[in-house]
Amino acid sequence: MTKILLPVLVLFSLAGAQVLTIAEARIDSDGDGIPDLLGETVTISGVVTCETTLFSTSGYSFYMQDTTAGINVYAYEAPGNMNPGEEWELTGEIKAYNGLTEISPESVDDYSYVGNPGMPAPVQLVRNQPVSEPIEGMLIAAGDQSLIQWVTVATAPSSAGGGYNFDVWNGQTVIPIRVNETTGIDVSAVNVGTRLFMIGIGGQYDSTEPYDSGYQLLPRYQSDIIVFNPSVGDYFHLDVSGNPFAPDLGETMQIEYSGPQGTRFNLTLYDRAGRDLAHLAINSPAGDVFNWDGRDDWNEFLPMGQYLLLLEGVSPNGDRLTTTETVVIAAPLE
Ligand SMILES: [Ca+2]
Ligand SMILES: [Ca+2]
Structure with missing residues (x-):
């Protein structure tokens, strides 16, 4: 029932937009890989998890999340004082780009500051768990330092379209890593067999229906790629x-x-x-x-x-x- 009502509520809320959870905004109840609210204008509120220009060469491309889900914000305008760890409410059109669900505000007037709750804890992947649709757009940890469970580099970084791609093994599962050149991350320490603890945002790049593959991890900073040196410390x-x-x-x-x-x-x-x-x-x-x-x-x-x-x-x-x-x-x- 909620699924049918949501677009109606959005269209008819005149004073004070109805704030959807991010999971509601990106819902795909028919499982076709396309957000059900594609083309609708919605309002969400979430914590910004990286600088607004970190993943773009022009304009703005960044991520925000609430407790339910995460989403890519793709826009030509964003407030200059928007920082990681801050919560902002914003209104924009739901779009999709190669499987990645986006919200696209039109102007700086579509954003309003809510507060500064700080950076959310990453979603911790367990061993063998892949990046998948429910955690797309969220901050994710691959490899668990508290359990001394690392991910292992499976393929060396290769240059591809404004960045680097490499794969890591999380147990028996391959996770593709996408390092965007705009992040300035140096991948020279990443070699086949290198053990890593990683943080990144769950991304997707899948050009064909039903957009159910091509999930990636997108590190934001050099500090998101921790090389694990097994010769030191009390590690197995x-x-x-x-x-x-x-x-x-x-x-x-x-x-x-x-x-x-x-x-x-x-x-x-x-x-x-x-x-x-x-x-x-x-x-x-x-x-x-x-x-x-x-x-x-x-x-x-x-x-x-x-x-x-x-x-x-x-x-x-x-x-x-x-x-x-x-x-x-x-x-x-x-
Ligand atoms: Ca759908
Ligand atoms: Ca998706």
Whole structure:
């Protein structure tokens, strides 16, 4: 019933516009990927989550959100004193651009300042969760610092149409990242395998109906891309250096692992057939850094080849974390 009444209320409110929630303004009840209020003029109120010109080369393109949803504001005019973290009420036409729902005020008169509640907390993606329609336009965190769950860079940044694109793995789910050149973000530290904690706005760029794909994360600032350095701190990680190495020449490989307090560790070396050959830590109560000389459980040098080092961590509540490194034992050079 609400769905039918909303446009009517908007059209007939003469004094004091009816303020819709952002979820109401961007509703797509028939699921065709097109906002049901497309072309209607509505009034919303929300917190601005970035500078008004951050995502545009001319005019204004920014995002605002309330507790229900977020939306792109796309306009040729915006007040000069509009800042991130402030709440503003604005009136504009609902539009859609390649799946992205927009509200488009006509002039500065369509905006009014409400207050300064501060930046909202980002929506935290859980592991494997993609960016999707209900959180489009909202501030989102990919990778969870409190759980030491990072996202991993899957593809190196490539230059594309006024910015850079790269992908990250959130668990088994790929999240496309769009870095707009206008943000000034430097992506030179982003390489395949780099672990990141990220903040960004949920975007969409999908040129074909039914506009149900092409969701992206749009970082705003350099500080929205935190490179996670697993060699420092009390984080669950396994690092090896000096790999490949030749034990026959007396070379060793340095192995470092640790994890949150209370974790118990198993560190096991397997061959390619899956046989466990060396148990380098068994139910160990702490992390370690040591040089491994390439010997197995029988104190024999392992033959040259490729091996898998598996670190398993068991937290006090029984959760299991695992990570692996490939180890290569090389032949001595003549
Ligand atoms: Ca629709
Ligand atoms: Ca959309």
